[in-house]
Amino acid sequence: MPDEKKPRIEALETVAESALFRIEAMDLTFSNGNTRRFERLRGRGKGAGAVMIVALSDPEHVLLVREYAAGIDEYALGLPKGVIDQGEDVLTAANRELKEECGFGAHVLEQLTELSLAPNYMSHRIQVVLAQELYEERLDGDEPEPLETVRVRLDELGELLTRADVHEGRSIAALFMAREYLRAREENDASWW
Amino acid sequence: MPDEKKPRIEALETVAESALFRIEAMDLTFSNGNTRRFERLRGRGKGAGAVMIVALSDPEHVLLVREYAAGIDEYALGLPKGVIDQGEDVLTAANRELKEECGFGAHVLEQLTELSLAPNYMSHRIQVVLAQELYEERLDGDEPEPLETVRVRLDELGELLTRADVHEGRSIAALFMAREYLRAREENDASWW
Structure with a gap:
């Protein structure tokens, strides 16, 4: 069973963006001490979903x-x-x-x-x-x-x-x-x- | 009923990229003459899907x-x-x-x-x-x-x-x-x- 404690976000930065998209890099420390750099995509629309x-x-x-x-x-x-x-x-x-x-x-x-x-x-x-x-x-x-x-x-x-x-x-x-x-x-x- | 002829891709360029993602802008001309600039996201993984x-x-x-x-x-x-x-x-x-x-x-x-x-x-x-x-x-x-x-x-x-x-x-x-x-x-x- 994993520890369900969410990883800590050590750093979050925008690494690329365009008219529609923004890409963030996240530096994470998991509850077991392991660290990872993940990327995630966010919308840049002015809308509400x-x-x-x-x-x-x-x-x-x-x-x-x-x-x-x-x-x-x-x-x-x-x-x-x-x-x-x-x-x-x-x-x-x-x-x-x-x-x-x-x-x-x-x-x-x-x-x-x-x-x-x-x-x-x-x-x-x-x-x-x-x-x-x-x-x-x-x-x-x-x-x-x-x-x-x-x-x-x-x-x-x-x-x-x-x-x-x-x-x-x-x-x-x-x-x-x-x-x-x-x-x-x-x-x-x-x-x- | 729309004309099912695919739009023509007039230009395709990478507008942003990161370790994992690449964002392309496409200039399209639809078969009815309308033009649009669309963005699309591509993976940059070395894998095969x-x-x-x-x-x-x-x-x-x-x-x-x-x-x-x-x-x-x-x-x-x-x-x-x-x-x-x-x-x-x-x-x-x-x-x-x-x-x-x-x-x-x-x-x-x-x-x-x-x-x-x-x-x-x-x-x-x-x-x-x-x-x-x-x-x-x-x-x-x-x-x-x-x-x-x-x-x-x-x-x-x-x-x-x-x-x-x-x-x-x-x-x-x-x-x-x-x-x-x-x-x-x-x-x-x-x-x-």
């Missing part, structure tokens, strides 16, 4: 967007998502992003969970919001081109995962979690969540 | 590790994982990491899928390996302190997700995918995967 939306167009279907992913220079299919503006609450940001990316708003929005990306070396977290009772409304976003919306069955996630453009861990996690949550709620199993 | 292991200690239980996560300065619970060494194949790397982090090797290893982290702004991908028929063997890794291994039931992922230290999207995705895969295989449903 990020949000990802599981939007049900009806009880069986969820909306995904197919978007150019610069990190891999390919189109990828995942949940709609975006940055929360300063002063904006999570549900308002979710509804705005849904309108911008999919052309729908939602009458019912609830925050499901918060996911991290790679907490070992990134500070990034994203809020997951479940959106239901959709209505048509499109807002102009900052997308360089319109996104293709793809409607998929929530009970066919296995099939969805066979697609080559479906690989984003946090989107896949949020889809399974939403399905699990909805199934438990249907069975009135308050113990699940 | 990364691997994450879903290790079953018996048909019902999976092994997680609780580790200090520098990105958020907290301990977090997730799947064992690590960098694939140069020249090492994915399954060998998975078995080595499992020995280093959990003190077990596996007689049966199979590659389940590949996950991305945030493909819109990161190039990072991780291989997911299912490990079964474990045997005790510990290898020394580069961990600054021993990791606590936590054994959880694969059919109680909902309960697991109520823990405050369980939030890593890619670990959660891999756990659900492994469970789905094992259930489908049990039902001999070759159509799933």
Whole structure:
């Protein structure tokens, strides 16, 4: 069993930064005396985090967007998502992003969970919001081109995962979690969540 | 419907780098003529990618590790994982990491899928390996302190997700995918995967 006492941060400095990112080096002393220099990535956005939306167009279907992913220079299919503006609450940001990316708003929005990306070396977290009772409304976003919306069955996630453009861990996690949550709620199993 | 023609990369330059990371700026022209400057993060590791292991200690239980996560300065619970060494194949790397982090090797290893982290702004991908028929063997890794291994039931992922230290999207995705895969295989449903 490890000692659960957190390592002491002896020094923390910014070693590189760009318009979007800041990289910090941390000098750590673990509770057993071992020392390490770790690097971690922080966002530099002015926003207040990020949000990802599981939007049900009806009880069986969820909306995904197919978007150019610069990190891999390919189109990828995942949940709609975006940055929360300063002063904006999570549900308002979710509804705005849904309108911008999919052309729908939602009458019912609830925050499901918060996911991290790679907490070992990134500070990034994203809020997951479940959106239901959709209505048509499109807002102009900052997308360089319109996104293709793809409607998929929530009970066919296995099939969805066979697609080559479906690989984003946090989107896949949020889809399974939403399905699990909805199934438990249907069975009135308050113990699940 | 968007034009699926990929944007043209007009320029690509490294704008910041550190020991572990490299940040690139990309000037893009989308097929509709819109231009954007995007940033993306690349790893600088000498390795050949990364691997994450879903290790079953018996048909019902999976092994997680609780580790200090520098990105958020907290301990977090997730799947064992690590960098694939140069020249090492994915399954060998998975078995080595499992020995280093959990003190077990596996007689049966199979590659389940590949996950991305945030493909819109990161190039990072991780291989997911299912490990079964474990045997005790510990290898020394580069961990600054021993990791606590936590054994959880694969059919109680909902309960697991109520823990405050369980939030890593890619670990959660891999756990659900492994469970789905094992259930489908049990039902001999070759159509799933």
